[in-house]
Amino acid sequence: MRQLEGEAAVLDILDHDIAHGEERITLRIEDGVGVLTLCRPDRLNGWSWESSRQLGIMADRIRFDDSVRAVLLRGEGRAFCAGIDVTAPGGGITGRSPAERTHRYYEGIRWVRERFAAFAGLPQPVVAAVQGYCLGFGFELALMADIRIAADDAVFALPEAGIGVAVDAGGDMRIAREAGAGWAKYLALTGRRIDAATAERIGLLQGVTPPGELDRTARSVADAVAANAPLAVRHIKRSVDAFADAGMADALDRTALAAALTLTSQDCAEGYAAKAARRPPRFEGR
DSSP states (O other): OOBOTTSTTTOBTTOOOOOTTOOSEEEEEETTEEEEEEOOGGGTTOBOHHHHHHHHHHHHHHHTOTTOOEEEEEESTTOSBOSBOTTSTTOSOOOSSHHHHHHHHHHHHHHHHHHHHHHHTOSSOEEEEEOSEEETHHHHHHHTSSEEEEETTOEEEOOGGGGTOOOOSSHHHHHHHHHOHHHHHHHHHHOOOEEHHHHHHTTSOSEEEOGGGHHHHHHHHHHHHHTSOHHHHHHHHHHHHHHHTTTHHHHHHHHHHHHHHHHTSHHHHHHHHHHHHTSOOOOOOO
C-alpha cells in the first residue's frame, strides 16, 4: 500500500520527504533537547493523515541521533492540538463495498498506530507542553509523552463517541493506565471536558503552570532529563513502559478494528452531519 486509499496522489506513505510549506511538525535540536513543534496554529494544529506520516518521519530522525537526549513536544499558537482537521485533503477513505471500505480504514488506522508507536517508543523520554485545546487526537498524542506539563488554560477531552466513532489511538487505554478505568470510561463515554487542575489531580499531568511560564517550565524538565546519563535514562523509560503497557499492543489492535467499524457506520455519518448543522445527532446504532 504505497498510497493511503482515499488520499490518492495526496499521501505517499513511503515518502520520507516533507515539502517546504507543508510542514505539520518541525524539529530543532538545542543543547541535547529535540524540540518538536506542531506548526499549524491557524488550524489549531489539527491532526491529519499527513501529520501522522510526518510524526513517524521525525521519530525516525530522533531515534538514532545521539545528540538528542530528551524530546520536548509543543504546539504553536493558542492550542496544543484541537483534534482531527476535518478540512485536510482526503479525510475520508473510499471502497467499492462497505467491507472493502472498512478493511481500508482498519489498515489505515493500524498504519497510524504504527507511526504513533514509533513516537511513543522513542528511547529518549518525551516531555509534552500543553496549552489551550487538547482534544481527541491531540489528547491522545499528549498521552503518548512520558511527562506532561500543562498551562492552566488547557482543556482536555475525548469527544469521539459524540460523533459516532471509537477512540482510535489508544487514548482511553492510556487514561486507564494513568488514572484508572473509571476515569477512562467517564471521559471516553461522555466526551466531557476537564480542565488542567482536574487532569493533574487524577494523574494525567505532572505539573500545571501559568500560560506565560509553560515553555520555560516544560523545557526545564526536558533539560533535567537530558542532563542525566543517557543509557540509564533510556533503560528506566523502557522498564517502566514494559510494566505499564503490558497488554497494550493487543488492545490497540482491537481498537483499530473498532475504529474502522465505527468510522464506516451510519452513526458516524450522522454524527458529522449533526456537528456541521449544529444540531443534536440522532444515533440508531447502525
